[in-house]
Amino acid sequence: MKADLFDQRRLLELQAVDTTLTQLAQRRRKLDADPAFATATQRFRALGDKAANLTGDIADLDRDIDRVEREVDLVKNRAASDRDRMAAGASAKELEGLQSELESLARRQASLEDDEIELMERREAVDAELAEARRQLGEAETVLADAQADRGRLLGEIESETADATSSRQALTVNIPDRLVELYERIHAKQPIAAAELVGRRCGSCRIEKSPADMIPIKAAPIDEVLRCEECGCVLIRTELPGSRPATLASEDELKKYQ
Ligand SMILES: [Zn+2]
Structure with missing residues (x-):
């Protein structure tokens, strides 16, 4: 020829x-494969899930605490009504029965109150865990935002340089x-x-x-x-x-x- x-x-x-275009394509592939962005996204999501799970655990514990408190109220009401009946006067047999029930109700109340204390301690621990997860989530959000900004800036550079090189190529091939x-x-x-x-x-x-x-x-x-x-x-x-x-x-x- x-x-x-x-x-x-x-x-x-x-x-x-x-x-130049080949190098730009390589830079793009490298950027897509860069673990920094994926790692930051993954950590942010994992901490978000953890915070959501802990929030759910707290709601469950609050429900359990409410249930125990309602049971304690029932036991207390029952004991009060037993005491009223004793004060109103009852037969010796009835008194014996009421006395025995009051003792049983007292044991039940003590056991429920122990359960409530244990539930409240667990709630406190989960609350502290949630506060820490939220703090870490805040940090992870900043890291992710930085990684996103870096990636966006680099992508912008690659895209604009690619556009320049592509138009140079067109101009050259015409000539x-x-x-x-x-x-x-x-x-x-x-x-x-x-x-x-x-x-x-x-x-x-x-x-x-x-x-x-x-x-x-x-x-x-x-x-x-x-x-x-x-x-x-x-x-x-x-x-x-x-x-x-x-x-x-x-x-x-x-x-x-x-x-
Ligand atoms: Zn050669």
């Missing part, structure tokens, strides 16, 4: 833009002959570096140094000949030749200097 060396060199600009762009795109679909400089005898893509024998056809090639690296297949751009437009006007001196 023949193409003006000036146009061939523009492939290097295209390659530079594509390399490079279609055939050359097509060749570049075909190679680029297969490998990240589709066009590279020939530096001395070394290919800028695969970095393999060409033998003096390999250099003979390269040196003999006309200035507008599109060369490919035998090793990696990329378009080899001769940047050590002076630029030309059109290539056919390259002076004999310029060609001699190269050869």
Whole structure:
């Protein structure tokens, strides 16, 4: 394929833009895989769940405490009514029965009051645990907000740089002959570096140094000949030749200097 060396060199600009786009895509993947944001989200959710569970435990304990208090009231009322009946006068047998019931009610009341104290102690402990969980939740929220802000800022940078590189790419492809762009795109679909400089005898893509024998056809090639690296297949751009437009006007001196 023949193409003006000036146009061939523009492939290097295209390659530079594509390399930037590849790096931006890598940065995006790295950001998506960054554990900082996921870890902060996970911790915030876990602490939120913990606080919700503890709040539920407190509601359960409050219900239990209410139930015990209601039972204590029932026992007290029953004892009061027993005492009223005793004061109102009763037979010896009735008195014996009432006395025995009062003793049983007193034991029941003591047992219920022990239960209530135990429930209240548990409620106090859960309350303290909830306060600590809420404090940690507040911290986790700050960490998550910072991680979100960092991620948003980095995403914004990547997106704006990607938009810039994409429009540069469009502008470049418009200015490079279609055939050359097509060749570049075909190679680029297969490998990240589709066009590279020939530096001395070394290919800028695969970095393999060409033998003096390999250099003979390269040196003999006309200035507008599109060369490919035998090793990696990329378009080899001769940047050590002076630029030309059109290539056919390259002076004999310029060609001699190269050869
Ligand atoms: Zn190569």
